[in-house]
Amino acid sequence: MPIKVNGARLWENLMQMAKIGGTAKEGCNRQALTDLDIKGRALFSDWCRKIGLQIQYDAVGNMFARLDGRDNHLNPLVIGSHLDTQPTGGKYDGVLGVLAGLEVMTRIVEEKIIPERPIEIACWMNEEGARFAPAMMGSGVWAGMLDLGEVRASIDLEGISVGIELDRHGYSSHPDPQDKDIAAYLELHIEQGPVLEAEGKDVGVVTGAQGIRWYDVVLTGQETHAGPSPMAMRHDPMRLVPALVQGILEIGTRDEAARATIGQVHTAPFSRNVVPGKVVVSVDLRHPNEQVLQSMHDDLATLVSELTGEDRKLTSILEEIWHSPVVAFDAGLVTSIRRGAKELGYSYCDIVSGAGHDSLMVARKVPTAMIFTPCRDGISHNESEHIEPHQAEAGANVLLAAVLDYLGS
Amino acid sequence: MPIKVNGARLWENLMQMAKIGGTAKEGCNRQALTDLDIKGRALFSDWCRKIGLQIQYDAVGNMFARLDGRDNHLNPLVIGSHLDTQPTGGKYDGVLGVLAGLEVMTRIVEEKIIPERPIEIACWMNEEGARFAPAMMGSGVWAGMLDLGEVRASIDLEGISVGIELDRHGYSSHPDPQDKDIAAYLELHIEQGPVLEAEGKDVGVVTGAQGIRWYDVVLTGQETHAGPSPMAMRHDPMRLVPALVQGILEIGTRDEAARATIGQVHTAPFSRNVVPGKVVVSVDLRHPNEQVLQSMHDDLATLVSELTGEDRKLTSILEEIWHSPVVAFDAGLVTSIRRGAKELGYSYCDIVSGAGHDSLMVARKVPTAMIFTPCRDGISHNESEHIEPHQAEAGANVLLAAVLDYLGS
Structure with a gap:
């Protein structure tokens, strides 16, 4: 009979944490490095200390709650996620991973298991990127993908910098994030998409993350009175929009794993009685296979280059803004998660992450894998984000199984 | 041998006036009711007084420079335009009409012509609508199309109202704009479009103004992560954009006089990694024939209603925002202008105004007509707006001819 989490306690903790920054519409506004974020971390720290964990920080505000093992010279197994939210975020995005980590740790302590190596719960700083860009800031600095100095200079809408906030909260005096060694990383997160719910699965075994490429297509012509x-x-340039939009959306239908999104269209000048001189169309292409993503890129480049046809006063330019390569999670950890779900009797399927997560950063350095739980209608980054208690419990049980499997207990 | 204007003097006055609010890029920033606008009006008043004209105002800041006639109980013939500019406007939009009016009046005085009735040069308040919305404010109040009280409440970006500025400049104590009677109105203006230049004409005989209908097409779907x-x-909802944009632009190709413009496209939320829940597309339809404009409207309504097809979670709604009906100018005045151009040996053609002008307001009450001069590349509302001295002179000569024809001199 495998050890299981206490689902009721996990749920109670989720509801308690949601009160800090809770909104009228039952969501949560606990943005990174605000006083509310610190208040949430303090509540989490209290819970951790009660079961004997030690709290540690690094200079970018990442927080780790540690349980010593038999050999404390070994690098820790880390489980976790983030506690910061979007301004009109939900109660589960990130928080589930941290509090499921706490629940897993609590059960290990309750069962008096002494793991071979330390275990830590990570609470990464500013995963959301809502108050300060970019997202996945704390894990990105840890992984060496972002520079601490540049990150400290990032400012919010009121001109307050990350550096000022790290100083104010006393994080800056802690060790350099890159000094910390980790053995492996596991993260439970809500899916933030509709697939698991539509497939009727309890749990998603995340095999990796889509590669993402961001572009602006800039169409120019001649501004004139309507x-x-x-x-x-x-x-x-508006004449080019139908073929462009249709072509982009078609690139997203290459196979079931492909995605193409036009989130932003902007005209300049933005005036209803002026023929625009410029139209900018954003493009977000995603695919879990880097080669396919490259061929989607090629199709987009061809589409844009052939767009203007014979009107020489129209131009169309493709500007690539960002490229996040495909991430493949650690095969051993993925297998372990799959086996855990099976042994616990949960329905499950493999899934690829479409959203960004701290795991994508961490995976650049150490073996990493993720577990997804379904969320209602796939809605996230929204106050109406919702999961059921049994779904949180299932995810946490699979996380616990994977942790114990890794530790060889 | 017809009397002609002094083209060099007209040009010199244009250049003098352009210094007030002149910009580094050779344009003009002399927005309505600013101190610079008042300074421009003072210079104009000085010029008017030097040739014996009396200056009068009304309570909305319209200004009239009057030359008495033989019978001063007759309503005046009014010629003019506006002196206010866009923030990055040119030297000719509006100003040409006012200063050509001054030149015409100067020639009448110099020739010692005593007209049968008074003649006045109008300088309408806030034609541009740049600092205070709506445009054609002074002429609109005079014509009874706008309410003086509502207009006084209009505020600029700094929260200063038209009323405060009218009080500050001493205009408010003057008579109610609607108390003023006018016999007929003639306005010279730059075309603000490319037609006369492309056709190689010296002068445009403006037969009326396009009807304009403004809409927002609101497409909604379900916002979700990219x-x-x-x-x-x-x-x-982006899936609906190709057919919508193509359909709208096609409506504009019904005949040569039709226009369809999409000046604004906006997605909500405006985020490059979110499938938009809403896309709003502005539509500006224009035609000089009201019946044709109505059938363009009908086509747009059909296009929008049939857009969503089978996806019941997508909606498309047509919201009409504004309807400015077709304006036909006075047949007698139009004929008089055409005859004047012909007798002076200028090349000319009939043209329909695509832009808004004070004449469109004035025409709702009294016989009205307009003369256009070409402007380089059709560019206006821009610091690079440009006309040639001989073009200004040709327009002013035709205006003088039409004035003398009307007065029976």
Whole structure:
């Protein structure tokens, strides 16, 4: 009979944490490095200390709650996620991973298991990127993907920098994030998509993350007054929009794993009685296979280069903004999660992460894997984000099984 | 041999006036009711007084420079335009009409012509609508199309109201704008479009103004994260954009006089990694024939209603925002302008105004007509707005001819 988590306690903790920054619409606003974020971390620290964990920080505000093992010279197994939320976020995004980590740790303590190596719960700083860009800030600095100095200079809408906030909360005096060694990392998170719910699965075994490429397509023509200029004398970049939008969305239908999204369209000048001189269309392409993603990129480049046709006063340019390569999680950890789900009797399927997570950063340095729980209608980054208690419990049980499997207990 | 204007003097006055609010890029920033606008009006008043004209105001800040006639109980013939500019405007938009009015009046005085009725140069308040919305404010109040009280409440970006500025400049104590009677109105203006230049004409005989209808097409679907949601499970309103944009632009190709413009496209939330829940597309339809404009409207309504097809989670709604009906100028005045251009040996053609002008307001009450001069590349509302001295002179000569024709001199 495998050890299981206390689902009721996990749920109670989720509800308690949600009160800090709780919104009228039952969501949560606990943005990174705000006083509310610190208050949430203090509550979490209290819970951790009660079961004997030691709290440690690093200079970018990542927080680790540690349980010593038999050999404390070994690098720790780390489990966790983040406690910061979007401004109109939900109660589960990130928080589930941290509090499930606490629940797993609590059960290990209750069962008087002394693991071979230390275990730690990570609470990464500013995963959301809502108050300070970019996202996955704390894990990104730890992984060496972001520079601490640059990150400290990032400012919020009021001009307050990450550095000022790290100083104010006393984090800056802690060790350099990159000094910390980790053996492996496991993260439970809500899916933030509709697949598990649609497939009726209890748990998702996350095999990796989509590669992501971001672009702006910049269409230019000649700005002119909407009244006097005959249609035939216009050089209206809007004429290119139908073929462009249709072509981009088609690139997303190459296979079931492909995604193409146009989140932003902007006209300049933004005036209803002026033919725009410029139209900018954002493109977000994703695929779990880097080669396929590259061929989607090639299709986009061809589409954009052939767009203007014969009107030489129209131009279309493809500007690549960001490329996050495909991430493949550690095969051993993925297998361990799959086996855990099976042995616990949960329905499960493999899934690829479409959203960004701290795991994507951590995976650049150490063996990493993730577990997903379904969320209602796939809705996240929204106050109406919702999961059921039994779903949180299932995810935490699989996390516990994977932890014990890794520790060889 | 017809009397002609002094083109060099007209040009010199244009250059002098352009210094007030002149910008580094050779444009003009002399927005309505600013100190610079008042300074420009003072210079104009000085010029008017030097040739014996009397200056009058009304309570909305319209200004009239009057030359008495033989019978001063007759309503005046009014010629003019506006002296206010866009924030990055040019030297000719509006100003040409006012200063050509001054030149016409100067020639009448110099020739010692005593007209049968008074003539006045109008300088309408806030034609541009740049600092205070709406545009054509002074002429709109005079014509009874706008309410003086509502107009006084209009505020600029700094929260200063039209009323405060009218009080500050001493205009408010003057008579109610609607008390003033006018016999007929003539306005010279730059075309603000490319037609006359492309056709190689010296002068445009403006027969009326396009009707304008403004809309927002609101497309809604379901907002979702760009990564996790499979394309087939999305309800992405962007899918409707190609057919919508193409359909709207096609409506503008019904005949040569039709115009269809999409000046604004906006997605909500405006985030590059979120499938938008809403896309709003602005539509500006124009035609000089009201019946044709109505059938363009009908086509747009059909296009929008048939857009969503089978996806019941997508909606498309057409919201009409504004309807400015077709304006037909006075047949007698239009004929008089055409005859004047012909007798002076200028090349000319009929043209329909695509932009808004004070004449469109004035025409609702009294016989009105306009003369256009070409402007380089059709560019206006821009510091690079440009006309040639001989073009200004040609327009002013035709205006003088039409004035003398009207007065029977």
